[in-house]
Amino acid sequence: DAGITQSPRHKVTETGTPVTLRCHQTENHRYMYWYRQDPGHGLRLIHYSYGVKDTDKGEVSDGYSVSRSKTEDFLLTLESATSSQTSVYFCAISGPTSDNEQFFGPGTRLTVL
């Protein structure tokens, strides 16, 4: 899995609680991404990072925030989880030879009750 780990791998939480998902890479790649995958929608970009402390919004960023304080770690936070955020979340990295070649982590399955 290209040196990418995600934690936790599974989480069940209740509506209104904050949730933080972690992505850790050992490849020292510059770009990191958070996607969600839902049936019928494919992968949709939530946020991405192009360096330490450098982040930007993706297509479906409402209700999510991110932080990157170290090259290897990219955190995704759901400030107040809602049932519509029940999904599978994937972290990806790209680089150094091509920003177009993304490598994905194993995913985190999140259920918001």
Add this chain to the structure above:
Amino acid sequence: QKEVEQDPGPLSVPEGAIVSLNCTYSNSAFQYFMWYRQYSRKGPELLMYTYSSGNKEDGRFTAQVDKSSKYISLFIRDSQPSDSATYLCASSPLSGGQNFVFGPGTRLSVLP
């Protein structure tokens, strides 16, 4: 209309068959094209990456882009049961992973 569309399948073929997986896209500015394979409960795995039109071959896999019809294809020769997975296509007008638009995926089942 979604920017990248795929038939969700499932597509079932016998072992050894040639498989054709297809995507259509609506944005004529798209010029970067990717195919990913995703096994059940796993992350997507990059299979092929092409730029602009034409064919690209890697082992049993061939990616084909026809920009005039906005059509992307992935051919799998001598299909194996281990090819059973969901195949995602993605396209982008610009370089950079943040610009890619993914299709919903086609589920393929290769029967022994």
